[in-house]
Amino acid sequence: MPSNLLSTAATDQAQPWRSIGSVQQLYIRDRQSAKPRPVAEAQAITGAGLQGDRHANPLSPRQLLIASADTYRDLHLPAAVLRENLLVDFPTQELSSGSLLRIGQALVLWITFQCEPCTLLDRRQPGVVKALDGRRGVLARVLRGGTVRIGDPISHLSSNIPPMSDAWQDRVVHVMRHVPQDKVLDYGQLADLAGVAKSCCRAFPRMLANRCPELAQRAQSGKLLSPEQGWRGTELFGVRAFLSDLPDLRLDA
Known part of the structure; x- marks a missing residue:
């Protein structure tokens, strides 16, 4: 090839x-x-x-x-x-x-x-x-x-x-920038959304404090106390708008 x-x-x-x-x-x-x-x-x-x-x-x-x-x-x-x-x-x-x-x-x-x-x-x-x-x-x-x-x-x-960046730290920051101001997510969710191993969760506090301290409070260790506060992050993977110029690509409903 x-x-x-x-x-x-x-x-x-x-x-x-x-x-x-x-x-x-x-x-x-x-x-x-x-x-x-x-x-x-x-x-x-x-x-x-x-x-x-x-x-x-x-x-x-x-x-x-x-x-x-x-x-x-x-x-x-x-x-x-x-x-x-x-x-x-x-x-x-x-x-x-x-x-x-x-x-x-x-x-x-x-x-x-x-x-x-x-x-x-x-x-x-x-x-x-x-x-x-x-x-x-x-x-x-x-x-x-x-x-x-x-x-x-x-x-x-x-x-x-x-x-998406190949660097996991960049992907974590990218996710954090999309978390609504009134929502939070736990470290496990953050790892899933950023596509990183759960073992990276222990590095999140320091990394977030260094890279985006103004957003760090939107992620927390442990499960969320209030489900209503939680953010799922589904909009991170909504890409249909970027495919509108591809008329031959029909996606499932």
Whole structure:
């Protein structure tokens, strides 16, 4: 697969999707097992993620992880060690945040940000975090649901959806800036909305005090005392207005 495949802008306005590759493998990680389970097909639910997968969450920007077969080949990695949902045959590090992938004829994914390797990967494969050098894969939300199968073709499309930062601290601040003045959220919700590991919650107090002290009181540790005060954050993922210039992209109601 040419390394510059994703760099050329589409020129056909009537048919802007560009073929870039296909699905090589599929995995589901259910809550009962830490190991990815290979499947021949999976159902993606609009705004939620893959049915039965532990990361399916309507209030998260990291519903699926997409990894490249190139990374596995170059680093001689065991199958599924990166814990991806989709293994594809093109370089995922070239996918920009805000762009779209169409898989098969129905499923559409919204690329959110590159996935930062966590230390758990080193426990399973010592030295892999350093070796990856930013190539673990890219995260996505399900913009339009559908069935995904091994072998399905994948097409790419640029969009006007604002990009998300690869830096988790920037994403946390972004969420905080959207919390209404009369609302609060707990640290667990903040982690979900920003797409960061729950282990980062212990760093929130200092980080918020340094980056956005005027907003820090809108997030708190522990569960909220008053549900009426809580903010869900659903509007963070409302992107239809940014897709109005794509007449061939019909989303579910």
